[in-house]
Amino acid sequence: MLKDLFSKKKKYATIPSDQAKMDVPEGLMTKCPSCKTIMYTKELKKNLYVCDSCGYHHRMTAHERIDTLVDEGSFKEFNSNMISQDPLSFPTYVEKTNKDREKTGLNEAIVTGQAEMENMPVVIAVMDARFRMGSMGSVVGEKITRAIEKAIELKAPFILFSASGGARMQEGVLSLMQMAKTSAALKKLSNHGGLFISIMTHPTTGGVSASFASLGDYNFAEPGALIGFAGRRIIEQTIRQDLPDDFQTAEFLLKHGQLDKVISRLDMKDTLTTILDIHREVLS
Incomplete structure (x- = not known):
């Protein structure tokens, strides 16, 4: 028996072959960046991309978010063919926007339209951070403004989900002008007795957080969302103080x-x- 014990072959861990790796479909599993739990992507999608272990909110595409909110078949998109130009002839700007269109299937960083929620009419706008980090250029500002004007026409509430890195630098002052334009449109909505619900998702920063995203009759946010204007490092260097660990989180802003x-x-x-x-x- 002792002889047999020592004569047994040692077992070693094997490295999966390239073929075995190829047999696992890409995107089958998703790892939570917060708690590191690995879950089936299909199950994560069923849970609206919220981690079942820690509650971390993964990013959603604009159309995925719309589908989770509005009545089935009720969404009618506005101005889907609007495309940003290159007013400053900014190097590689056209190439980058073309690449984002191919990658996302979107023409710009926001989707707008009218729909119904539990048979109640709404105008909804959803930003998509996959397109130029959700930055606000001329088309984004124009689409939001037109959506607000449509809400006034239909006497429908306006709901906006923001996700943005701020104004789009490749369009210079034209992108900054969208802050004033969208804010003026929201004032017009308010004057007509309209309702604006703003929901800030991760991240909502820069000129977007400093304009329309913060002007809701109701201002909401998803858990853990980064919300702010300038970055932490810039602020700390300016005021020469350390900021709290939870600074610029949704929970900090709520508090x-x-x-x-x-x-x-x-x-x-x-x-x-x-x-x-x-x-x-x-x-009504």
Whole structure:
């Protein structure tokens, strides 16, 4: 028996062959960047891209988010063919936007349209950070403004999900002008008694956070979303002080009165439809 024990062959861990690696479909599994849990992408999608272990909110595409909120088949997109020009002849700008169009299937960093939520009419705008990091150029500002004007025409609430790195530097001052244009349109909506619900997702920064994203009648955010204007390092160097660890998070803003509520994506639709129902008679 002792002889047999020592005569057994040692077992070693094997490295999967290239063929075995190829048999695993790309995108089958997703690793949570927060808790490192590995889960089936299909199951993560069913849970609205919210980690079942720690609640981390993964990014969603604009159309995925719209599909989770509006009544099936009710969404009608606005101005889908609008494309940014290159007013400053900025090097490689055209090539980069063309590449983003191929990668995302979108013509710009925002999708706008009208739809229904629980049979209540709404105008909805959703930014998509996959396209130029959701930066706000002339077309983004114009599409938001037109969506607001449509909300006024239809007497429908306007709901906007922001996700942006700020104004688009490749369009210079023209991108900064969108801050004023969208803010003026929202003032017009307010003058007509309209309702604007703003939901800030990760990240909402720069000129977007300093304009339309912060002007809602209700200002909400998803858990853990980065929200702010300038970056942490710039602020710390300017004021020569260390900032809190949770600075510029949705939870920090809520604690300091800059948000009305931090809402899990799993509860977002119920919250929005409740608010729409409360305002139904006033808006009709």
